Amino acid sequence: MSTVGTGGGRHHGLLAALAGMLMAAVLAASDVGALEAPVNDYPTVARADYIFGCMAANGQTRTSLEKCSCSIDVIASVLPYKAYEEAETIMSVRQRGGQNASMFISMPVLREKVARLKRAQIEGELRCF
DSSP states (O other), rough: OHHHHHHHHHHHHHHHHHHHHHHHHHHHHHHHHHHHHHHOOOHHEEEEEEHHHHHHHHSSHHHHHHHHHHHHHHHHHOOOOHHHHHHHHHHHHHHOSSSSHHHHOOHHHHHHHHHHHHHHHHHHHHHOO
16 A cells, blocks of 8 residues: 555656656747847947948949848848957958958968858848849
């Protein structure tokens, strides 16, 4: 008779553990969904600067405005602002030339930062233009 009582207690404990695991899984899934939400970490001036340059290259039309706005939105969705800012800085130093520029061209880590930005820009062009 004591076996039945113990088994019932174990069964209740097992159900409680399963319920706890299910609750943890549900909470974890809801946290994952929250993490997938796009982060708007690009300052307005950075977005406006990109759009201004994009429109200078693609025309001063409403259509160009929409495509350029779409493009920076795509870039922002695939590349955090910090990485965007670093790559823009590296490219700016490269354009100036001189001895410092050679370091920014030759270092693989810096080349990869620029390559990530260029891939994001290509993604923006493919989706928006």
